[in-house]
Amino acid sequence: MAWWEWLLDVSGLVLLLLVGYGAALVARRRLLARHGGTFELSHRLNADAPGRGWVLGMGRYEGERLEWFRVFTLWPKPKRTWARDQLTYDGRREPVGAEQASLYPDHVVIRCASRDGEVELAMSPASLTGFQAWLEAKPPGTDWNVR
Structure with missing residues (x-):
């Protein structure tokens, strides 16, 4: 040959x-x-360097949890999971610098507090509205002042 x-x-x-x-x-x-609608959701895995550490992914609401899956892997299970009662929305900002090239177009960066520390996510404004509604729809008897 x-x-x-x-x-x-x-x-x-x-x-x-x-x-x-x-x-x-x-x-x-x-x-x-x-198993439920997915949406584009990026997660910042490494916050050591400014504007870096973002990984593209998709999110899915599964009952009381938000599940995050990497886009370019074949693994069927979520890479990260956050419980609704352990997340608190802290604000949003526009992507700056290298983040604009790392994230999906027109996505905003949001900060959340959890028991494990700060969580940074990036999603579209429409997905942010759904995320805020999901967070606010906590079950009756939830203590809103607990972080």
């Missing part, structure tokens, strides 16, 4: 793997959306 035939075979295999990976990502997103 000539070297160029071997190169064509390897290129075809790589292309086939990429198409299969893309199809698996689409199937995973549809499977996740089947």
